[in-house]
Every structure is written in C-alpha cells, then in structure tokens.
Amino acid sequence: xxxxxxxxxxxxxxxxxxxxxxxxxxxxxxxxxxxxxxxxxxxxxxxxxxxxxxxxxxxxxxxxxxxxxxxxxxxxxxxxxxxxxxxxxxxxxxxxxxxxxxxxxxxxxxxxxxxxxxxxxxxxxxxxxxxxxxxxxxxxxxxxxxxxxxxxxxxxxxxxxxxxxxxxxxxxxxxxxxxxxxxxxxxxxxxxxxxxxxxxxxxxxxxxxxxxxxxxxxxxxxxxxxxxxxxxxxxxxxx
Numbered sequence: 001x002x003x004x005x006x007x008x009x010x011x012x013x014x015x016x017x018x019x020x021x022x023x024x025x026x027x028x029x030x031x032x033x034x035x036x037x038x039x040x041x042x043x044x045x046x047x048x049x050x051x052x053x054x055x056x057x058x059x060x061x062x063x064x065x066x067x068x069x070x071x072x073x074x075x076x077x078x079x080x081x082x083x084x085x086x087x088x089x090x091x092x093x094x095x096x097x098x099x100x101x102x103x104x105x106x107x108x109x110x111x112x113x114x115x116x117x118x119x120x121x122x123x124x125x126x127x128x129x130x131x132x133x134x135x136x137x138x139x140x141x142x143x144x145x146x147x148x149x150x151x152x153x154x155x156x157x158x159x160x161x162x163x164x165x166x167x168x169x170x171x172x173x174x175x176x177x178x179x180x181x182x183x184x185x186x187x188x189x190x191x192x193x194x195x196x197x198x199x200x201x202x203x204x205x206x207x208x209x210x211x212x213x214x215x216x217x218x219x220x221x222x223x224x225x226x227x228x229x230x231x232x233x234x235x236x237x238x239x
Contacts, residue, residue, distance in 0.1 A: 036106045037106075038104050069103050073087050094114050096114075143167070147232050158178045185202060187201065199219065
C-alpha cells in the first residue's frame with residue numbers, strides 16, 4: 001500500500017512539473033506579417049515647371065490589407081527632377097525623368113515631365129551675376145563675358161556668346177550658338193574663341209540660368225585666355 005502511495009505521488013509531481021514548464025511560441029512581428037502584393041503610382045497629369053513640386057501617392061496592396069510598409073524612392077535623372085524619401089518630387093530643368101517607388105520587393109515608376117516652354121528664357125543680354133548691376137557700356141569697354149540670346153523656340157536655342165578682354169586689346173570672341181536642347185542640355189562646337197582656340201562646348205539650363213562649358217580640342221600657344229565655365233542670368237530683356 002505504501003508503494004502505491006509513492007507511485008501516485010511521483011505521478012502527481014511529474015504532472016505538476018510538466019504544467020510549470022513554459023511553452024515557447026513564435027513571435028510574429030508586424031513587418032514580417034505584411035506582404036506587398038503590388039504597388040502602383042501615377043505622375044502629374046501635366047508637365048511641371050522648374051522648381052515646382054509634386055507629391056507622389058503610391059497605391060500599395062498588402063496582406064494583411066492596409067498594412068504599414070516602407071516605400072523607397074529614387075530618380076533616374078536628377079538633372080530633370082529629384083525626389084526625397086517622402087516621395088516629394090521637385091522639378092529642376094526641362095526634360096523627362098523616371099521616378100521609381102519600391103516596397104517589399106515590388107517596384108513601379110512615374111514619368112515626370114518638365115516643360116521647356118515654361119522656362120522664361122527670354123531674348124536679350126545675359127551676363128554673369130557679378131556684372132548684373134554694371135552699365136551695359138561698362139561691360140563692353142572694360143571687358144566681360146556675356147551671351148546675347150536671340151531666340152528659344154521649339155527647344156532650339158540661338159544666340160551669340162561673347163568674351164571681351166579688358167583694354168587696351170579689347171579682343172573679342174564671338175561664337176555663334178544654334179543648338180537643340182534635350183533634357184535641359186545641348187552641345188556645340190567652335191572654331192575660334194578670339195585667340196585661335198577651337199573646341200566643343202555644352203549649354204545647360206539650370207533653373208533661370210544658362211551655364212556654358214567650353215573644352216578646347218586645339219589651342220593656340222599665344223592665347224591669353226581659356227573660356228572655361230560661365231553661368232549667365234538675364235540682364236536685359238528685349239521681348
């Protein structure tokens with residue numbers, strides 16, 4: 001009888017021990033439970049103007065429904081449009097940019113167009129900012145670099161680039177410009193910068209400025225200048 005009592009007591013203690021052992025269950029976090037099924041996003045219906053912004057609002061289908069998931073953004077052409085981590089697009093210069101939105105291994109894109117016709121590149125004299133307040137006569141007599149914009153129609157930029165050296169020489173570089181602008185940029189070539197240098201150049205639209213970059217391919221040993229890079233703003237409009 002005593003043996004049976006001991007056996008019964010051992011069984012009860014064993015059962016009690018099993019009950020006290022904690023049962024481990026897997027923890028499922030919210031981000032692990034969410035699965036992105038698809039993502040889509042639409043760009044603006046109309047072309048943006050430089051400096052104009054547009055907020056992207058991606059449509060993300062998840063399981064469970066309406067789960068909070070992280071979305072990342074990137075621009076394939078930051079010279080035309082940029083995007084921040086919140087999906088706010090900022091137009092930079094004329095052209096077309098692809099903005100990507102990605103989440104949970106799925107991705108999509110929106111096409112952002114920046115309209116060149118919205119840029120106020122009016123005809124007239126364009127000068128470097130340091131000369132913006134100088135009288136026109138002073139620019140011509142004391143020496144300066146400037147651009148005479150004749151027209152900007154159908155994405156074709158025409159005009160004359162001038163570089164006037166200081167007295168007493170007042171040597172002049174007169175380079176005729178007629179180029180097609182694509183994605184805010186255009187390229188040209190020149191045969192004489194006033195000192196016999198020749199080469200290639202680019203024009204880039206940056207907001208309300210025009211940036212010229214000259215790269216010599218053939219130089220004259222007696223040349224007294226190198227044109228280099230020049231950024232212009234509108235000095236006087238003729239339109």
